[in-house]
Amino acid sequence: MQRKAYVSGAAALLAALLAGCTGGSPGGDTTDGSNPDDSGTATAAAEPGRYRTLPEPCGAVSDDTLDVLLPGIPQIADADQREKAYEGTATLTYDTDRKVGCRWKVESADATDHLFIDFERVVSYDNAVSDETQAEQLFADRRTEADLPVPTVTESDPAAPTITPSGSASATAIPSGTSAPSSSSSSPSSPSATPSTTPTDLQPRVLDDLGDEAFLDDVLSSAGSTVQQRTVTVAFRTSNVIVTIQYEEQPATVGAVPDSKEMQDRARNLAAELADALAG
Secondary structure, X not given: OHHHHHHHHHHHHHHHHHHHHHOOOOOOOOOOOOOHHHOOOOOOOOOOOOOOOOOOHXXXXXXXXXXXXXXXXXXXXXXXXXXXXXXXXXXXXOOOXXXXXXXXXXXXXXXXXXXXXXXXXXXXXXXXXOHHHHHHXXXXXXXXXXXXOOOEEOOOOOOOEEEOOOOOOOEEOOOOOOOOOOOOOOOOOOOOOOOOOOOHHHOOEEEOOOOOEEEEEEEEEEOOOOOEEEEEEEEEEEOOEEEEEEEEEEEOOOOOOOOHHHHHHHHHHHHHHHHHHHHO
16 A cells, blocks of 8 residues: 555656646747747838839930920921930930939030930838938938038128029129129120129029929039030939939020020929929
């Protein structure tokens, strides 16, 4: 009888030990040693950009718009050469889903005009940063590089800000609608008459009516001692796509200065057309 009691007690002890080894804890221990607090907390990947492809750049501008920007095209007598001028030249690119562009250059009796448009689709390779956020940062860098002037109020006339474009002397702004003064030796209609100041609304500036954000730059440079070339740049961002328009004009007449308002209006109208096409 003593031996029977001993065997029964040993069996009970063995059963208890086995239960302790195989039984789960109240909290449900994992078998791979991972921390249960980490489950379900992985950061979701940032949203991709709205645009996955880009338009064909040389076909993005209508012939009617090119006639306005490049008035020398309608003057081309030969039909084949005129058609070739409308087509433009695509810029070299290795990934047409990421970056495309097109150039036009046309001479007329009055000037030589250049037009360049560029589309760039921004893609973020950081799962924590969306394509659009990456595009915002890139556009901000380009706006900084443009070095847009900041209006400052003068003590003599608080209502008339003085704006200093990058790399040029300061120019006191003229209220909108007021003609710029010309030198006494030149009449207002003379090609050699150049404005000494630029109206505030034509200065390089941020634009608030184009895409998600935009800016305009306007630079008048001398290609020679008597020839001046104006370059108007309009850049805008729509979601994860950045569009850049560069419009240049060099007059054929010595001393003539390309009209700032006319060139800005043309470039902005083209930008609005491209923005509408992207939105559609």
